[in-house]
Amino acid sequence: EVQLVESGGGLVQPGGSLRLSCAASGFSFSTYWMTWVRQAPGKGLEWVANIKPDGSERYYVDSVKGRFSISRDNAKNSLYLQMNSLRAEDTAVYYCAGVGLPYALDIWGQGTMVTVSS
């Protein structure tokens, strides 16, 4: 079964850090572009970061540049998002997703909630 399972979300104070993980199974993870997408409560989807299959290219939305870092370990079939200097506006459900069809996210995890609050 093709599956993505996120973990690592939770409650963190403003200025704090969290590391999200995403475990992949059932598909050839090492050949997929991977992505983190977030959705603030009651709001729309926002593309956060992308990473090339070999990790050599990474792209970020402007609002997280310099604070978030996307990485992957193909040997462990895992994707990560290191989030530093967290702000209230980073509060959202974070989904990991895979680009299996051309320029489209065809594999999604169930999401993990990140709440930034004092």
Place this chain on the structure above:
Amino acid sequence: QSALTQPPSVSGSPGQSVTISCTGTSSDVGSYNRVSWYQQPPGTAPKLMIYEVSNRPSGVPDRFSGSKSGNTASLTISGLQAEDEADYYCSSYTSSSTRYVFGTGTKVTVL
């Protein structure tokens, strides 16, 4: 990079057709045939419905179709069914540093 523009809501009766527009710029929708559409029922993860403007992944009903003209892409749902009630988001590849951008989202209501 600004979000692509979608109408906040559309509605239709069962069996009718509805069309959702997705307006971008010459930096995204207008320059690339890399538009995709996602369906998100309440409380669930998004699901891919259309990729590369008009292609359907395996398992997506042919009631769902996509098209593009200039800077605007469209998703049409024909023969609307109760199970189609959900939020729908478009997305496009973009020349900006983000590489991808989502639309603002459209709530489809089946009357």
